Amino acid sequence: MKKGLLILSAAVLLVTACGKKEEVVLEVAKKPIEVVKVFKEEVSDVYTTDGSLVPQEKVDHTLETQGTVASVLKKNGDFITKGELVVKFTDLKVESSYEAAKFNLESTKNNYEKFNKLYEKQMVSQLELLSYKDAYTNAVADYTSKKSNFDKLTRKSEITGLIGNLSLKSGNIVDANAVIFTVVDENMMEITVDFPGYWLSNIKEGSPVIVTVSDLGGKNFNGVIKSINPIANSETKKFPIKISIDNKSRDLKDGMYTKVVIPTQKRNGLVVPQESVFIRDLLSYVYKIENGKAKRVEVKTGATVKPNIEIISEDLAIGDLVVSNGIFGLSDGDEVTINNDTK
Structure with missing residues (x-):
């Protein structure tokens, strides 16, 4: 390419009889670029928040x-099914009562x-039979209560999943109501975030969201809105929404930090390829082509619809040509040569 070269259009220096010199005429080469037309596309405003x-x-x-822990049958990370035994305990008082x-x-x-049987043979009175029946009925109730406490000494999993928070050893004494282990089903993960009321009418259950997980190198996951709480949080004045993410890959883990992007209002906007927009002094610009020259136009960027991005400017309209390739080294007012077909 002849990008940036100076071409000497009049290379011969003429000397007149009077000893005067003719001027040397220099011409700057046109910058080669590729362009695209500004066009309209459906875009969505987005609300970005975070959560765990x-x-x-x-x-x-x-x-x-x-x-008191008698034995521990599982370890952290083990996959267990509902009803599977995890920890056995001993309690002499509970066991003896049972x-x-x-x-x-x-x-x-x-x-x-x-x-x-004796009553059926009319060998005892009904009153005698009822006293034995009452004793048996009371014994059933007492046994049921004692058995319930006894059964709790063999702690079983209430769901199918992975076990965690298990740090018990034989001989450990566990207090009443203390958490002894946790079981999680990781097939589906959830995030609850607060959402602003002025966009609430633009979302619904099943609406798609994008979840970016920093702990996984910024990997994106597709999620959907599972539920929308119609009552605002008293402190934030926003509405809690629950997002569900399929996790059959098991990449997502409890407590991972995420960024959540929720599309909101859909509309038609002017868009160009993302590479057409460049930054100078914290402002966004594109190069618009007018009369064979590059004109730098300040824009505001809106929604991103990869690989395109929305641009907002009164100086741009549908069909205008903007530079998509060749921005590096290009300056406002440079003459250009378009090297691609824009039809």
Whole structure:
């Protein structure tokens, strides 16, 4: 290319008989560029916020009574199914109460069944039978209560997923209601963010969003709006919305920080390729071609619809030519040569 070269149009210096010299005429080469036409495209305003990922299902498992760890059958990161045993506890008081209730149940049941047969043979009165029946009924209730406490000494998972927060060892004493382990189902992840009321009518359940995860090198994930709370947060005055993200890849983890981009109002806007816009002194510009010259035009940028970007300027209209390639080294007022077909 002859970009930036000076061409000598009159290379011969003529000397007149009077000793005078003719002027040397220099011509600047035209800058080669490629251009595109400004066009209209449907764009969306976007609302950008941030939040932390949580699994759609996450259960903290606790022990309602104090217990001593007898054995730990799983470790952090293990995949477990619903109902699978994780930790066994011992509690002498609970265990002895359960065994006593179990023995009492069997005893009262046998007595009731025996006297019921005698009553059928009219060998005992109804009043005697009812006393044994009442004893058996009370024993059933007592056994059910004691068994419930006893069963809690063998803590099982309430959902299918990955186990975490498990740091118990045999002999550890666990207080009542303390979290002993957590199970998360990572197949679907969620983020809850606050959304401004003036755009609320422009979104709905199922609307798409883009989630960017910085912990994964800025990787993007597609999400959808799962629910919209119609009641504003009393502090932020914004409306909480819940976003759901498919995570069958298992890349997303509980607590990862994300940036959430939510498209809002759709409209038609003027757009150009993103590479047509350049920055000078923190302002955005494009080069518009007029009469074979590059004219620098300040623009405001709007929504991004990759690979294009919305531009806003009173000096631009549909069909105007702007530079898409060759911006580097180009200056306002430079004469240009268009090297591509713009039809």
